[in-house]
Amino acid sequence: MQIEPLGDAALLVRVVDNFHLEESLDAVLRATRQLEAAAIPSVIELAPAYTTIGVFFDPTRIGAFDEFRAAIERALQSDSKSARLRAAVETITEVPVCYENEFAPDLDEVARQSGLSSEEVVRLHSNAHYQVSCVGFTPGFPYLTGLPPELATPRRASPRKEIPAGAVAIGGTQTGIYPRKSPGGWNIIGRTPLQLFDVERESPALFHAGDHVRFRRISRDEFDRLSQ
Amino acid sequence: MKMLVQSAGFLSSVQDSGRAGFRSSGVSLGGALDPSAFRVANALVGNDHNAAGIEATLGTLRLRFEDRRLVAWCGGDFSVQIGDEDLPSGHAGLVEKDEELKMTAPSAGGRAWLAVSGGIDVPLVLGSRSTDLRGNFGGYEGRALRDGDALRLFKERRFTNRRPDKNGDLESAVPWISEWSAPAPWASTAHRDSFLRIVKGPDWNRFTPDAQTALITNPFVVTPDSDRMGARLEGPELARVDATDLLSEAVAPGTLQVPPNGKPILLLGDCQTIGGYPKIAHVITVDLPIAAQLWPGDPVRFQEVSLAEAQNLLCAREEDFARFRVGLSLHFE
Numbered sequence: 259m260q261i262e263p264l265g266d267a268a269l270l271v272r273v274v275d276n277f278h279l280e281e282s283l284d285a286v287l288r289a290t291r292q293l294e295a296a297a298i299p300s301v302i303e304l305a306p307a308y309t310t311i312g313v314f315f316d317p318t319r320i321g322a323f324d325e326f327r328a329a330i331e332r333a334l335q336s337d338s339k340s341a342r343l344r345a346a347v348e349t350i351t352e353v354p355v356c357y358e359n360e361f362a363p364d365l366d367e368v369a370r371q372s373g374l375s376s377e378e379v380v381r382l383h384s385n386a387h388y389q390v391s392c393v394g395f396t397p398g399f400p401y402l403t404g405l406p407p408e409l410a411t412p413r414r415a416s417p418r419k420e421i422p423a424g425a426v427a428i429g430g431t432q433t434g435i436y437p438r439k440s441p442g443g444w445n446i447i448g449r450t451p452l453q454l455f456d457v458e459r460e461s462p463a464l465f466h467a468g469d470h471v472r473f474r475r476i477s478r479d480e481f482d483r484l485s486q
Numbered sequence: 487m488k489m490l491v492q493s494a495g496f497l498s499s500v501q502d503s504g505r506a507g508f509r510s511s512g513v514s515l516g517g518a519l520d521p522s523a524f525r526v527a528n529a530l531v532g533n534d535h536n537a538a539g540i541e542a543t544l545g546t547l548r549l550r551f552e553d554r555r556l557v558a559w560c561g562g563d564f565s566v567q568i569g570d571e572d573l574p575s576g577h578a579g580l581v582e583k584d585e586e587l588k589m590t591a592p593s594a595g596g597r598a599w600l601a602v603s604g605g606i607d608v609p610l611v612l613g614s615r616s617t618d619l620r621g622n623f624g625g626y627e628g629r630a631l632r633d634g635d636a637l638r639l640f641k642e643r644r645f646t647n648r649r650p651d652k653n654g655d656l657e658s659a660v661p662w663i664s665e666w667s668a669p670a671p672w673a674s675t676a677h678r679d680s681f682l683r684i685v686k687g688p689d690w691n692r693f694t695p696d697a698q699t700a701l702i703t704n705p706f707v708v709t710p711d712s713d714r715m716g717a718r719l720e721g722p723e724l725a726r727v728d729a730t731d732l733l734s735e736a737v738a739p740g741t742l743q744v745p746p747n748g749k750p751i752l753l754l755g756d757c758q759t760i761g762g763y764p765k766i767a768h769v770i771t772v773d774l775p776i777a778a779q780l781w782p783g784d785p786v787r788f789q790e791v792s793l794a795e796a797q798n799l800l801c802a803r804e805e806d807f808a809r810f811r812v813g814l815s816l817h818f819e
């Protein structure tokens with residue numbers, strides 16, 4: 259555990275030194291709950307990602323930085339077995355994905371890189387179990403870990419100017435879903451009709467760090483039905 | 487009552503002090519790129535610090551009002567007229583019903599914040615009235631303003647005109663400029679030769695000694711592909727000692743990140759919530775107003791200060807602002 263300033267109004271808690279999928283994520287989520295439970299008054303918000311937590315604070319309310327750092331350290335040493343810190347009920351979200359050609363311009367490239375057939379790529383992608391390691395890039399974009407290693411595909415050399423909302427894509431060893439039309443360099447292999455980010459919802463982002471995710475293969479017909 | 491956008495200019499949008507609290511969902515802080523200038527403009531017209539106003543970029547913004555309002559602006563060296571009269575930055579001026587307010591392109595800087603008494607009445611989205619221009623939500627229909635838009639305004643606080651006109655009347659002649667004003671450094675934030683103070687970033691030691699020295703001795707120049715997300719800088723290449731790929735982690739407005747091409751990007755209010763480029767340094771909060779005025783072609787230099795100094799400067803500014811507000815409260819009911 260290491261704490262370092264991120265400018266004068268935020269700091270980074272390095273929860274673990276290296277990224278080891280589930281273990282890192284569990285440690286980061288646990289530390290995030292510890293900080294939330296501590297409810298330190300000068301803290302404005304937390305931004306967990308992979309191995310770190312960004313802590314944004316009001317610099318005029320923290321007193322000396324070292325004292326504030328000590329308060330953060332105390333919060334992170336609090337009894338992580340207490341009921342308040344116990345993990346919330348595990349959320350498993352099923353994401354319907356249509357892998358048909360018109361929604362999957364890079365499926366052939368992923369197949370070529372992996373030496374598998376397109377059919378095999380889809381089968382592997384839709385049978386794996388994923389977890390959200392963080393949400394970022396654009397509002398609601400989930401970075402998912404758990405991609406079968408065979409499917410890892412480098413980002414495209416030149417990013418696309420426009421990727422449609424709902425595009426399911428592979429970038430390196432991760433997979434993710436574009437919540438809205440945006441530029442991007444990941445390899446697109448399918449599309450979901452789900453709305454990943456909607457400001458009208460009580461919780462605007464569909465996914466949060468730690469959520470479990472499964473993809474379910476759907477036909478073009480079902481995609482159209484679910485899109486309505 | 488409404489404010490009518492006669493001409494929206496290069497890029498104008500409804501902003502407030504930003505949308506804190508949703509970083510873990512990937513939502514940028516956004517809001518006025520210079521929250522200090524924005525807050526000062528609001529104070530000058532008797533608004534709450536967070537009342538929604540307009541961020542204008544370059545020119546020419548022309549507005550007409552359906553009722554009489556008090557307006558104030560802060561930011562770059564714009565030229566602002568109410569009717570034919572100039573309204574200097576950091577002062578409040580009265581705009582009469584059907585009168586026009588015109589903001590013309592600045593001679594230095596690029597952005598200005600206009601507050602209107604009452605504030606702009608657009609819905610709160612995720613706790614803020616800011617326009618998220620990339621996310622297309624918040625503000626006025628989730629987009630930049632266009633010619634012909636009509637923005638509703640909230641009811642304003644009553645204010646006291648303490649400067650009688652030549653007849654001894656408290657209701658003075660038009661145009662009317664307030665006797666109260668903001669300190670010039672808060673109201674006019676564009677510099678022709680910008681110095682930004684920085685503190686070391688978490689990845690400072692990933693850069694070569696030459697890169698570290700270059701950052702604080704050489705001038706950089708703002709490039710044209712800069713926007714509300716960040717100012718991209720051209721200058722000596724900032725080389726790293728390692729080439730390790732880093733995991734994405736939180737970034738903040740003021741973060742100076744360096745992509746593999748060695749050219750730093752100074753992140754601004756609309757920056758994404760997490761990023762994977764190494765963070766060599768951070769511009770301190772009190773200097774973000776100057777950063778918000780950087781425009782393509784502008785030179786910029788960096789100067790290192792300690793974290794304690796950055797925090798002291800900010801606390802001092804906040805105390806000054808609190809006193810400024812108390813002073814202004816005499817003029818508003």
